[in-house]
Amino acid sequence: MSDSVTALPQRSSRSGPTRGDAHKASPRSDRARADWRKRFEIAILSGPAIIMFLAFVIFPVFMAAYYGFFRWKGFGVPTNFVGLQNYVVIFNDQNFRDALTHNGFILVMSLVMQGPAAVAFALLLNQNIRGRSLIRVLIFVPYVISEVIVGTGWGLMLQYTGALNDLLTSMGLGAFASDWIANPNVAIWTLMVIISWKYIGFAVILMLAGIQGIPEELYEAAAIDGASYWQIQRWITLPLLGPTLRVWAFLSIIGSLQLFDLVYIIWGQYVASTAGTSTMATYMVREGRLAGNYGFGNAVAVVIFVISLAIALTYQRFVLRRDTAGALTEAPGRKQN
Amino acid sequence: MSQAALTGRTATSRRRSTKSSSGASWGSPTTYLVATVLISVCIAPVLYIIIGGFRSNSQITVNPSGWPDPWVLSNYTSVLASGMFWQQFGNSMISAVSTTAVAVALALMASFVIARYNFAGRNAMYALFAAGLMFPMTVAITPLYLLVKNLGLTNNLLGVILPQIAFALPTTVIILVPFLAAIPKELEEAASIDGASRLGFFFRMVLPLSLPGVITTGILVFIGAWNGYLLPLFILNDSANYTLPLGVQAFSSEHSVDTAAVLAFTSLSMIPALVFFSIFERRIVGGLTGAVKG
Numbered sequence: 001m002s003d004s005v006t007a008l009p010q011r012s013s014r015s016g017p018t019r020g021d022a023h024k025a026s027p028r029s030d031r032a033r034a035d036w037r038k039r040f041e042i043a044i045l046s047g048p049a050i051i052m053f054l055a056f057v058i059f060p061v062f063m064a065a066y067y068g069f070f071r072w073k074g075f076g077v078p079t080n081f082v083g084l085q086n087y088v089v090i091f092n093d094q095n096f097r098d099a100l101t102h103n104g105f106i107l108v109m110s111l112v113m114q115g116p117a118a119v120a121f122a123l124l125l126n127q128n129i130r131g132r133s134l135i136r137v138l139i140f141v142p143y144v145i146s147e148v149i150v151g152t153g154w155g156l157m158l159q160y161t162g163a164l165n166d167l168l169t170s171m172g173l174g175a176f177a178s179d180w181i182a183n184p185n186v187a188i189w190t191l192m193v194i195i196s197w198k199y200i201g202f203a204v205i206l207m208l209a210g211i212q213g214i215p216e217e218l219y220e221a222a223a224i225d226g227a228s229y230w231q232i233q234r235w236i237t238l239p240l241l242g243p244t245l246r247v248w249a250f251l252s253i254i255g256s257l258q259l260f261d262l263v264y265i266i267w268g269q270y271v272a273s274t275a276g277t278s279t280m281a282t283y284m285v286r287e288g289r290l291a292g293n294y295g296f297g298n299a300v301a302v303v304i305f306v307i308s309l310a311i312a313l314t315y316q317r318f319v320l321r322r323d324t325a326g327a328l329t330e331a332p333g334r335k336q337n
Numbered sequence: 338m339s340q341a342a343l344t345g346r347t348a349t350s351r352r353r354s355t356k357s358s359s360g361a362s363w364g365s366p367t368t369y370l371v372a373t374v375l376i377s378v379c380i381a382p383v384l385y386i387i388i389g390g391f392r393s394n395s396q397i398t399v400n401p402s403g404w405p406d407p408w409v410l411s412n413y414t415s416v417l418a419s420g421m422f423w424q425q426f427g428n429s430m431i432s433a434v435s436t437t438a439v440a441v442a443l444a445l446m447a448s449f450v451i452a453r454y455n456f457a458g459r460n461a462m463y464a465l466f467a468a469g470l471m472f473p474m475t476v477a478i479t480p481l482y483l484l485v486k487n488l489g490l491t492n493n494l495l496g497v498i499l500p501q502i503a504f505a506l507p508t509t510v511i512i513l514v515p516f517l518a519a520i521p522k523e524l525e526e527a528a529s530i531d532g533a534s535r536l537g538f539f540f541r542m543v544l545p546l547s548l549p550g551v552i553t554t555g556i557l558v559f560i561g562a563w564n565g566y567l568l569p570l571f572i573l574n575d576s577a578n579y580t581l582p583l584g585v586q587a588f589s590s591e592h593s594v595d596t597a598a599v600l601a602f603t604s605l606s607m608i609p610a611l612v613f614f615s616i617f618e619r620r621i622v623g624g625l626t627g628a629v630k631g
Contacts, residue, residue, distance in 0.1 A: 038454065038456070038535075039456075041450075041454070041535060041536060042450050042454055042456060045446040045447065045449055045450045045539075046446065046447040046450040046451075046462060048443050048446070049443040049444060049446065049447035049466075049506055049510070050447065050462070050465070052443060052499070052502055052503045052506065053465070053466065053469060053503050053506050053507075055484075055503065056481065056484070056499060056500045056502075056503030056504070057469055057472050057477065057503050057504060057506075057507075058469075058472070059484070060477040060480035060481040060483075060484055061472055061476065061477050061480070063480040063483070063484070064476070064477065064479060064480040067479075067480060067483075074483065121375060124368060124371055124372060124375075125372070127368055129368055129369065129372065135372055135375075135376055137614075137615055138376050138379055138380055139375065139376065139379050140614065141379060141380060141383055141611065142379055142382075142383070144560055144610050144611060144614045145383065145564070145607045145610060145611065146563070146564030146565075146566065146581075146582050146585075146606075146607065146610070147564065147566055147582075148564075148566055148582040148583075148585045148586055149386070149582075149585060149603050149606065149607050150382075152386075152585055152586070152589050152599065152603050153382050153383070153385060153386040153600075153603060154382060156389075156596060156599070156600070157382060157385055161398075161401060162401050163385060163389075163401040163402035164402070165401075166400065166401040166402040167402040170402070197378070197379070197382070201379065254470075254471070254473065258473045258475040258476070260475050260567060261566045261567060265566070265586065281475045284475075284479070285478075288479055289479065289482070289571065294479060294483065297479045298479050298480060301475075301476050301477070301478070301479050301480070304475065304476050305472075305476040308471065308473075308476070309471060312471055
């Protein structure tokens, strides 16, 4: 992202007035007035959004970097400067390293479990079947309801005395009944199932939108050439779905690294680490906010941010580059003059 | 830019062509089988919550995965009769509606500048909002809480609404810019010949023409704000100020033995987002097509 910004043509508007001077027809003062008016409009229209964005998104992130160097309980101005001590503690804490491992596992498994399934479901739902629009609404339902509701509902269902184990027993599969939430051997898989259930609707809708963006002519041409359904999907849909797949994977990766709500709601701050589902974000809330160590909590936030940013930039550099290079430099509108 | 309009057009023409042909064909049974299984998996847990709310606690204890027998309405009626539910429902409404209105309005104005004005910082402005996608709330939550605390807005809905607006801006701007850029230049020229200023063009032409994008982003922001958990968790600490997600969690820990009531409370709190979504569902696919491709 950042390198495409620096590569942009700078100060393109400067050329406007100088070229205007050459045309003797338009008086200079009119042009200057129009120029001021334009700047005024730009400031009025974009100012509020930029101020809000800088104040509540960018500023806090920089403050996190500052607070992260202090041992601080959150009252008054931080004074107890400890340098990199917080960071040393974080990386030597087995709990944090466990959480980081869990994040990595969730990241990889989300891509592996949801990606192929989402493409398959999108292909399925793109066919001429009755009730297609109803199916589309229903598949999106888990995405629309909140994490708290998902967590509460699944939490009750998966209790040891809950509906799932009862259902398994009544079907004669009682041997498979398990303590889905507290058993450290299965808990992370339980989490993966819930995550996939919650977020696959979004992936499917994205893929559907991507498939519908593929020009119809390509399919007609392939059909005329006698290509089978699977050949068409393999050689036309999949390659042209590439940009959508890469954007989805990017969103999924960022989401996996920031995962908090579901884990915190179902497992809580203590069970999460014993059941092996804690994430960097639950570690941050537990050690920072709940323990009252705001300096330390901010340092954890910085670590999460740097890890996310490093992975995001790497991904962008090697995977998304083809797709976004044009998007950032050209998308913001047509060239006026 | 023009690509967004293009994909929009092909999407609609494709939909039209499939609709006309779907009247005749039914497709293969396997397709229906897979689709049915998929849909069952998607909605079974939701049905479990809704139907569970119609059972009594003894029914749930004796037979956790059973059907209501008889159907019990008292769980739902007692939640609907409680002042706390409506209080928290109202808080969620205030938070979601004002976040949506302000975020979409601010993003529309900024997107108009990015899409239709030619000036030095234009691309930098777009990149600034695009970079915002990398700053999820999880990372900023601790300093954000401290900032809100210093502004004296803890335990105040405004302390939730302002950051929500700011964090909704990147996605909204990214989706709206292609919509605004796709409005033909001829329309703007025609408007200026008719004597409209650029601002007049914004209010008379851009607002109506960008309505599909505005609705798409509006739904996404509304649902995000309605479902928000982490920010209210940090900012609000009095149950009278809770939004529904916090309310659900508080209710389920206070009534941990009253499973049926928890299920009723939970299913009532998901209704608004579901209704809102199902009304505008068609817009989401169309809007995302423009965003992904644009």
